Amino acid sequence: MMRTHYCGQVTETLENQNVTISGWVHRRRDHGGVIFIDLRDREGLVQVVVNPDDAEKFAKAEKVRSEYVLTVQGKVCGRTDGTINPKMATGKIEIVADSIEILSTSAPIPFQLDDKVISEEIRLTYRFLDLRRDEMQQVLRTRFDVTRTMRRFLDDNGFMDIETPILTKSTPEGARDYLVPSRTHQNKFFALPQSPQLFKQLLMMSGFDRYYQITRCFRDEDLRADRQPEFTQLDIETSFMTEPEVMGYMEKLTKKIFGEVGDIHFTEDFPQITYADAIRDYGIDRPDLRIDMKLVDVADLLQNIDFKVFAAPAKDPKGRVAALRVPQGAKMTRKEIDDYTKFVSIYGAKGLAYIKVNDLSAGIEGLQSPIVKFFPDQVMAIMERVGAEDGDIVFFGADKAKIVNEALGALRCKIGEDLDMFTKEWAPVWVVDFPMFEVIDEETGALTAIHHPFTQPKATTQEILVHKNPEDMLSMAYDMVINGLEVGGGSVRIHDTDMQAAVLKMLGISDEEAQEKFGFLLNALKYGCPPHAGMAFGLDRLVMILAKRDSIRDVIAFPKTQSAACMLTEAPGLVANDQLEDLALRFRKPVKDAK
RNA sequence: GGAGUAGUAGCUCAGCUGGUUAGAGUACCUGCCUGUCACGCAGGGUGUCGAGGGUUCGAGUCCCUUCUAUUCCGCCA
Numbered sequence: 284m285m286r287t288h289y290c291g292q293v294t295e296t297l298e299n300q301n302v303t304i305s306g307w308v309h310r311r312r313d314h315g316g317v318i319f320i321d322l323r324d325r326e327g328l329v330q331v332v333v334n335p336d337d338a339e340k341f342a343k344a345e346k347v348r349s350e351y352v353l354t355v356q357g358k359v360c361g362r363t364d365g366t367i368n369p370k371m372a373t374g375k376i377e378i379v380a381d382s383i384e385i386l387s388t389s390a391p392i393p394f395q396l397d398d399k400v401i402s403e404e405i406r407l408t409y410r411f412l413d414l415r416r417d418e419m420q421q422v423l424r425t426r427f428d429v430t431r432t433m434r435r436f437l438d439d440n441g442f443m444d445i446e447t448p449i450l451t452k453s454t455p456e457g458a459r460d461y462l463v464p465s466r467t468h469q470n471k472f473f474a475l476p477q478s479p480q481l482f483k484q485l486l487m488m489s490g491f492d493r494y495y496q497i498t499r500c501f502r503d504e505d506l507r508a509d510r511q512p513e514f515t516q517l518d519i520e521t522s523f524m525t526e527p528e529v530m531g532y533m534e535k536l537t538k539k540i541f542g543e544v545g546d547i548h549f550t551e552d553f554p555q556i557t558y559a560d561a562i563r564d565y566g567i568d569r570p571d572l573r574i575d576m577k578l579v580d581v582a583d584l585l586q587n588i589d590f591k592v593f594a595a596p597a598k599d600p601k602g603r604v605a606a607l608r609v610p611q612g613a614k615m616t617r618k619e620i621d622d623y624t625k626f627v628s629i630y631g632a633k634g635l636a637y638i639k640v641n642d643l644s645a646g647i648e649g650l651q652s653p654i655v656k657f658f659p660d661q662v663m664a665i666m667e668r669v670g671a672e673d674g675d676i677v678f679f680g681a682d683k684a685k686i687v688n689e690a691l692g693a694l695r696c697k698i699g700e701d702l703d704m705f706t707k708e709w710a711p712v713w714v715v716d717f718p719m720f721e722v723i724d725e726e727t728g729a730l731t732a733i734h735h736p737f738t739q740p741k742a743t744t745q746e747i748l749v750h751k752n753p754e755d756m757l758s759m760a761y762d763m764v765i766n767g768l769e770v771g772g773g774s775v776r777i778h779d780t781d782m783q784a785a786v787l788k789m790l791g792i793s794d795e796e797a798q799e800k801f802g803f804l805l806n807a808l809k810y811g812c813p814p815h816a817g818m819a820f821g822l823d824r825l826v827m828i829l830a831k832r833d834s835i836r837d838v839i840a841f842p843k844t845q846s847a848a849c850m851l852t853e854a855p856g857l858v859a860n861d862q863l864e865d866l867a868l869r870f871r872k873p874v875k876d877a878k
Numbered sequence: 879g880g881a882g883u884a885g886u887a888g889c890u891c892a893g894c895u896g897g898u899u900a901g902a903g904u905a906c907c908u909g910c911c912u913g914u915c916a917c918g919c920a921g922g923g924u925g926u927c928g929a930g931g932g933u934u935c936g937a938g939u940c941c942c943u944u945c946u947a948u949u950c951c952g953c954c955a
Contacts, residue, residue, distance in 0.1 A: 310915075310917095313911085314913070314917075316913095317913065318912095321915070328915095348906095366914080368915055370915080391888070391906055393905095394888075395889070397916075398889065398890070400889090400891090401890080403948070458955080478955095504954040505954075506954095508950090510954070629881075629951055689951095721955090732955055760955095834948095844947065846947085848946095
């Protein structure tokens, strides 16, 4: 027998019993006449004592090194006063070894498991060792707790887990697809799913009412701390449910996950904010509501001043002039302001004007700023509108609305973080009333769907077709945002052939293309489609915030690097020529060399 | 595609304005040690300074190119 108990579970309740434990040597302390071995398994550590009463056993203990794998048989003994280790869960006892078996030796490992800093490059190259670290063991356990809670909730509420294909069809719009060449259909390709979107809609048409799946999705786009080329979604779809009903279920599920896994209890309904309000107040469609600051429009006050930097965007219908008041920010140094100026330049902002509020009662004399001289008559009205108080600093953004929103929106979070302006630990919010379309080409007016082309607009089919400003049309889409992170999104889907055709038409997708790319869906719509709606949660992101990590790489067992490579397996790799021949593929010059 | 940061011993890092034989902690190896728990003590080995090129009497240090990791912009319904 190799194990009667997990190392971490041998406690004083087992005193005087004989146990067999197996695990890794976490540390060995050799005192010459007695050897201590901390043995580790997934449940924790326990101290093994090896006495020199048996030469063979002792010789083995002397040979043992870190990360050897052992089976130890011995008696659980209470420790005497003074040798108890209160830092260990098993510190009141130790196992006095009767026998030791070395199951596997280990070369010295490239880093120590309790090193506080290890470069990510090394961690990912030796991920199997990195995952031995307690931190990573905990994170993966949290991840499992989350999926288990999800499954329980959904099972209890009549949802069915149904699998959908991984080898599927490339669809237009959206992200770049990962492609898989077909051997049996040469020169044709499968695509890995960006999400099971169309399949889950088809399942609704098949009558499976309430579906869920914890499934992998693939998008061949550049990576970020919260974006991997393959990531996991909790995918959900329901039939015959209204928008509020679906959102209600999703909110309940979310509360359950946070409650059970994180001991974080959201007692109130998640607030809802419209997309338009989110952009106006926070400059972004996934506001971090832990920070109280808001953007304030001041364009109307500045249209007729001589200061072109402000006046021009103030008059431009596509421009925006907004202020961000930072309470007690006037103590910022010149260098800090310069750094923030540099920060907003990332988003295309050409500058970052500011006014330090030293003494409001002194009027304009009490303001310190390089720009007040350009609009002395308006400045006090602006101070009043933003609610300025002594000791504040007010930043200004003036440009195209998109630039102002992104720059001040990002600045808001950055300053909130730098000055530790968080007013609460958790801030969930629903963002609703997304626009249906977005203009992607100013010249041609070409549209793209903000959510996806199967989202139901808040309009009739007729209205869709004759809408003069399609970019003003709203959709029945909703995002769940927690602490400024989009953790999930969904929508009510189109369940009517004509409406779907109308939306595709607005998107400039021809009948032929629509037929070729998702004719199967359009066809299915003809045969009795229930009203349906759903949502997808980003599992990695949920786990990331629950585990308080800054990157989803930390909550994925084997993640990819920023260049979408796996440091452990060295994927992607070359393949044999035969394999290419089977697929009727051959190399051409890499795009880089061809230039 | 673009901007920033980093790359020196197995690991984490120091190495200033260019100057002799590149250091520290830790790991590792050897010896000693019967109560440690990051055990202790003594001793020991150690490097393609990411790679390539250049400037210089001389480059870890300066310049150029490049690779890798990472953060962000673009991109990601």
